[in-house]
Amino acid sequence: MTLARTTSVAVLGVDGQLVEIQADLADGLPGVTMIGLPDAALQEARDRIRAAIVNSGETWPTRRMTLALLPATLPKRGSMFDVALAVGVLAAAGAVPADRLDDVVLLGELGLDGQLRSTRGVLPAVIAAARTGVRRVVVPAANLAEATLVPGLDVRGVADLADLLAFLRGDPSRTVSRPAARPRPERPGPDLRDVVGQAVGRRAVEVAAAGGHHLLFTGPPGSGKTMLAERLAGVLPPLGVDEALEVTAVHSVAGLLAADAPLVRRPPYQAPHHSASAAALVGGGSRQARPGAASLSHHGILFLDEAPEFQAGVLDALRQPLESGEVAIARSGGVARYPARFQLVMAANPCPCAAPAGEAECQCTSTARRRYIGRISGPLLDRMDMQVQLEPVAPGDLLDRLDAAEPSAAVAARVAAARALAADRLRGTGWRINADVPGPALRSRWRLPAAVTAAADARLDRGELSARGYDRVLRVAWSVSDLAGRTGPTATDVAEAVALRSHWSTP
Amino acid sequence: VGRVKGAIGRFGEEVAARHLAGAGLRIVDRNWRCAEGELDIVADDGGTLVFCEVKTRSGAGFGDPAEAVTAAKSARIRRLGLRWLAAHGLGWRDLRFDVVTVVRRPDADPLVRHLRDAF
Numbered sequence: 001m002t003l004a005r006t007t008s009v010a011v012l013g014v015d016g017q018l019v020e021i022q023a024d025l026a027d028g029l030p031g032v033t034m035i036g037l038p039d040a041a042l043q044e045a046r047d048r049i050r051a052a053i054v055n056s057g058e059t060w061p062t063r064r065m066t067l068a069l070l071p072a073t074l075p076k077r078g079s080m081f082d083v084a085l086a087v088g089v090l091a092a093a094g095a096v097p098a099d100r101l102d103d104v105v106l107l108g109e110l111g112l113d114g115q116l117r118s119t120r121g122v123l124p125a126v127i128a129a130a131r132t133g134v135r136r137v138v139v140p141a142a143n144l145a146e147a148t149l150v151p152g153l154d155v156r157g158v159a160d161l162a163d164l165l166a167f168l169r170g171d172p173s174r175t176v177s178r179p180a181a182r183p184r185p186e187r188p189g190p191d192l193r194d195v196v197g198q199a200v201g202r203r204a205v206e207v208a209a210a211g212g213h214h215l216l217f218t219g220p221p222g223s224g225k226t227m228l229a230e231r232l233a234g235v236l237p238p239l240g241v242d243e244a245l246e247v248t249a250v251h252s253v254a255g256l257l258a259a260d261a262p263l264v265r266r267p268p269y270q271a272p273h274h275s276a277s278a279a280a281l282v283g284g285g286s287r288q289a290r291p292g293a294a295s296l297s298h299h300g301i302l303f304l305d306e307a308p309e310f311q312a313g314v315l316d317a318l319r320q321p322l323e324s325g326e327v328a329i330a331r332s333g334g335v336a337r338y339p340a341r342f343q344l345v346m347a348a349n350p351c352p353c354a355a356p357a358g359e360a361e362c363q364c365t366s367t368a369r370r371r372y373i374g375r376i377s378g379p380l381l382d383r384m385d386m387q388v389q390l391e392p393v394a395p396g397d398l399l400d401r402l403d404a405a406e407p408s409a410a411v412a413a414r415v416a417a418a419r420a421l422a423a424d425r426l427r428g429t430g431w432r433i434n435a436d437v438p439g440p441a442l443r444s445r446w447r448l449p450a451a452v453t454a455a456a457d458a459r460l461d462r463g464e465l466s467a468r469g470y471d472r473v474l475r476v477a478w479s480v481s482d483l484a485g486r487t488g489p490t491a492t493d494v495a496e497a498v499a500l501r502s503h504w505s506t507p
Numbered sequence: 508v509g510r511v512k513g514a515i516g517r518f519g520e521e522v523a524a525r526h527l528a529g530a531g532l533r534i535v536d537r538n539w540r541c542a543e544g545e546l547d548i549v550a551d552d553g554g555t556l557v558f559c560e561v562k563t564r565s566g567a568g569f570g571d572p573a574e575a576v577t578a579a580k581s582a583r584i585r586r587l588g589l590r591w592l593a594a595h596g597l598g599w600r601d602l603r604f605d606v607v608t609v610v611r612r613p614d615a616d617p618l619v620r621h622l623r624d625a626f
Contacts (some may be wrong), residue, residue, distance in 0.1 A: 029581070029606060029625045030574050062571035 004091030016128025028064035036069030211479030219390030268300035289329035519563025
C-alpha cells in the first residue's frame, strides 16, 4: 500500500467542510511535500507528525512522501489535520489497515510526544461530519464532551496516537466514548432583588426580556443602568436545544468552552469595554476572521456600558448584524460567517459631566450635551426598541426598601409565560419571539385597530417616530400584552410601548 | 576524526560500486574531483549516464542517510555532473542522478539502498 486516504474537516466561520487527505509514498529522496493550500501552522504539521509518529514507537517511512489535502482550492489552516495526516502516513506505509479508515473522521492536533491536544472548532467540525453522513469520529479526549453534543454519532476520544493506532488496528479498549459526567452547579448571576427602586427600569428589563427587544438606558451615574442591564440575561429563559448548539459552536471556534461542561445552556452575556475595536465587537483578524463579541452573544445579551464612549465607527459596525442577524467577514482565507442574533443593551450618561443628582445639577452646555448624545448615531438609536430614561434613586428607596424588591426568579417566570404565549401565536412562522416578527407581518396579519394604535399613529404623524420606529413600538406593545396574558395589545399597551421609547431628552 | 570518516566513506563507496556493478551498471569514473567538489561514482546504465552520490552511515542513529542529501547538495551534484561532461568533452546525453545509501551493521552485511532518479 503506497497510497492512503483519511478524512478530516476544515472549519471556516462556524461551517465545516470535509477534507480528504491523501498520502502517497514514492521512491526517491526521503522528504515530505504538502500540497492543498496549507497555512504556516499546517506546514509545521510535517515536523509535528514525524516526531509524534517516532515517539509513539512507529517507524517514519524514509521515502518520498506527498501529502495532499483535497479539495485543493480550499485554503486550510491550523493544526486540526495533524491526526489525519499522521494516520495517512502510517496507512500509506502499511502500518494501519486502510479499510478501517473508511467512514471515520479524524480531528486533533498532535504534540511531539504523540499526545492528541485539544483544538478549537471541534463542535462545528463534528456537526459538519454528521451532516455529510459520516458515522464515526475520533477527537482528542479533551474535546470529547464537546463532540458528543452531536447526537447519532460514534464519537471516540483518545489520549495519544498510540491509543488511536490500537483502535484502528481493532482494539477499542483504549478509547473513551462517554465523557466523564461532571455536572457543574450553575452559578447564580446577579439578581434583580439587589436593584433598589427604579420601577420603570425593572419594567423595561421585563418587557425587553419577554420580546427580545433592544434596550437603551440613560440616566445619571448610580441610577442603576449597569445593574439592570447585567440582570437582564438572568431573566431570559434557558436556550433551546438548537440554540444551545449554535451558541456552543461559536464559542468552540473562539476556544472558550469548558472541557467538562461544554454546552452553553444559558443565554450568553458579553460586555466589551468601550475601548473595544470594531474587530473585537463584530469579529475580525488577519487571513481568517474570528468571532467578536456580537457573535459570542448570539442568542444572548450584548451590553455596551458607556455607549457614547465607544468610537463612532465601532458602534455603527453593529448596524449590519442588527439587521441580518449574522456577520460576514471576507478575508483572503475565505468569507467567514458567524451568527450574531443578539439583544443589544446600551447604557449612557445623559451628558459628559454626569452629575449624580440628575439634570438639575448638570453644568454642561446644551452644545456639549447634544454632541455627547450625538455620538450614538441616529440610525443606531432608531434601532433601539426601547429607550428608557432612569431618574436618580430617591434616598428613601435606597435606605428603607431593601427587602421589597422582587427577585429575578419571579420576573423570569412571567417572562417565560409571555414567551410561551408569543411562541404559540407565532407557531408555524419560523419566528420565536416578538423581536423576530418583520414589520409587514405586524401591519397585515396582526394588524391592530386604529383605536388601539392611536398613540403611535399620532407620533408617526408628527414625525417623532420613523417607520422603523413605529414597527418597533408595535413589537414592544405585543410583548407588553403577552406579559399581561392578553390575546392582543390594548390602547394602554401601545401607549406604554410609546412611553418606553421616549427619546432621551434633547436639551 | 577525519580519518575515520574518510575510511567509512571509502568503505561505503566500495560497497556501492560493487552493488551498482552487480545491478548491471558499468562504472565509468570514481572520486572525480574538481574545484567545486567530488563526484563519488559515475556509471553507465545502458546508455544513460548516471551520477551517483553515496551516503554511508555506521548506524541508524542519525536517521536515513539519504536525508543528508539536501536541496543545496543535490544542486551541487547537478553542477558537478555538467562539469564532468565538459571536462571529458562529451556533449548532451541522457543523464540521471542516483543516491546509494549504505548502512553498516555490526554483525551483518551492510544494508544498501539504490534510489534511482533521486533528484
